[in-house]
Amino acid sequence: MELNQARMCSVGSLQDSVTGDWQKAFAVLREMQASGVRPDRHFYNVMIDTFGKYNCLGHAMDAFDRMREEGIEPDAVTWNTLIDAHCKGGRHDRAMELFEEVRESNCQMLCKFRTYLCKFRTF
Numbered sequence: 001m002e003l004n005q006a007r008m009c010s011v012g013s014l015q016d017s018v019t020g021d022w023q024k025a026f027a028v029l030r031e032m033q034a035s036g037v038r039p040d041r042h043f044y045n046v047m048i049d050t051f052g053k054y055n056c057l058g059h060a061m062d063a064f065d066r067m068r069e070e071g072i073e074p075d076a077v078t079w080n081t082l083i084d085a086h087c088k089g090g091r092h093d094r095a096m097e098l099f100e101e102v103r104e105s106n107c108q109m110l111c112k113f114r115t116y117l118c119k120f121r122t123f
Contacts, residue, residue, distance in 0.1 A: 047063045
């Protein structure tokens, strides 16, 4: 199987596992690594987004941390996804901390304006 096919199968497996049982997501990551497929930014963004949708913010942050440990720099999608997930989960304090982290980093990105207004939302 070509690398791109393996990556797409793995991302598909992640989405399937999360819709059925989100707790299997890290198993998909281990399976990819055991198969010699190195997860990329897109994979981690999907993983973070999926955890965020299920309000599994700790797992989303674990995936984010692992991504960075592997030398993969977050992009605008990564940051927006994390900030938005924390806002939707009612963790406005953490969302603001992440926003500050983006501002302090060298990340040249354009985040969605609505992402930063999340602290003013009423849930």
